[in-house]
Amino acid sequence: MRQWLKIFLAGFVLWVATVAVTAWTANSNLIPALVLLGSFLVPVTFVVWAYGRGRTADVTVELLFRAFVVGGLLGVLGASLLESWLLRPSVWAYLGVGLIEEGVKLAALIIVTRRMVRRTARDGLVLGATVGFGFAAFESAGYAFNALFTPVGLSLSQLVETEVLRGLLAPVGHGLWTAIIGGVLFGAGNRFTPRVILTYLGVSALHGLWDSMNAIAIALTLLFTGKKWQFDQLRIGQVPEVTEAQVHIYTVLDLGGLVVISVIGLLWLRAIARAAAKR
Template identity: 40%
Template sequence: MADQPVEIPVVAGKRAWRVVLLAGLLVWVLAAGVTAVTDDEILIPTLFLIGSFLVPITVVTFALARLDDCNLTTSVVLTGFVAAGTIGVVVSAVTEIYLLPTGSGPVGNALGFFGVGLIEEVSKGAVLVAVAWRLRERTVHGGMVLGATVGAGFAAFESTGYAFYAYVQHADDHPELNILQTEVSRAMLAPFGHLTWTALLGGALFAASARANGGFRFTMRVGWTLAGVAALHGAWDATYGWAIWITQGLTGNGWVADWPDGSYWEEVPTPEELWVFHVTYDAALALNGLVGVLWIVRSWRRGATPHPTARP
């Protein structure tokens, strides 16, 4: 009697992202504990990669389980993730260096914050358009899922850079702890940042494409969406400075007549000032994230009726 093939159960389907998230979290915590106990610096790159890529990879898993629902392909999803994290990050960084003003003051800082948001959102949008160019059908939901994937790739590689910077800055002062603090913060905030902003832009781009005989076009909705996500992005980046500025005004040190500068305190903050700062900072980020979530929900519901565009 011929041997029958043995079916090996695999975790797949639309709940796979939960397993990826929980398994990755377990490995990350274990790696952090072993690194802290043994002081083995060889494990530092493991902390960088797992902590920075855990949430983004979970998003990719979520997207791959919805290829048919969103008219996407595996190659488009994976290419979007990698291209955004490599080409997108590099191009936006170079553009910011050469185009954004370096001066301080209200005008310089305002242009800097909004400029960073605009450049990075345009870079991610360009990646999305490039990888989706050959898709035969495009729907709003597909654009939002692909946009979230592109944003996840950008966030993953960017977070790795921040984790490395934290390690370099605190190489002689509990670097593992500082890496974990950086990655935990960015992992928790990631769904409300790059993933949300690029998902919104992707939905708008695919909605415009669905009415353009297969080609992408710049419509009023795309323009307003780009302006909106760039504003959310710029406000997110400026929140740290705003929190300092508000704290110094509320705690009696006086209001500084300047646009908030994220690295500027009038003097060493007291425990009371730090408490006010953290409350203000967290509240501002929560408000920004809430706006993004409500916008996502509205856009997703608007795109519930698909308008696919079949390319000849």
């Protein structure tokens, strides 16, 4: 059995056991273990998978660990600071989030790999993905922790639902985007060439579209199917009721948009990986 699959299956069994014991005993001391297991399981699994497929002599386990923990944590801290300083509510806020988070992950990748003597595009793909998955793991832990608290008390079900959802989406999120920019950066000899800059802007745009897809789906649903009375309510600052048909249309647009963004990112990554394999 492949190493990444062993890690995933063992971690999944432990996570399920932790959920069951926490629910059975109502022991809040188990919450930190549940948050960490659920948030780190998928990112760690994909890092091991990427390492197995793209391993080179220059990418050591120690470097991989630094990229995941130090790079991921530096990215989360940097993004939190910059977003609190620079972002204000606007239609461009999600694009700003994409630019900031992809920028800090790129900076974290450069910092943790600064002592590498040789760099290849394949190394950039693996280490970029590792930094991105580290970022995703720490971010998911925060989301899971916040989901625990509700107006009526602690909610184990909301915590579990948040971890499951973010685990399912993790492979086509931060790890994918940072792998793309990492592969291009290392392929360019760690220099900020026009291609590297355009790639950074491209993955930032994908990131911004991903984060804003909920709002885009709502806007498109109203644009295509909105009733006059709904627009009248919006003009006076009220949230209008929606029809059952509009709920279905919104769901299709929201999920469809995420699928399209994911496919674009995966095809982009595949093209970079193929080009790297030919060198």
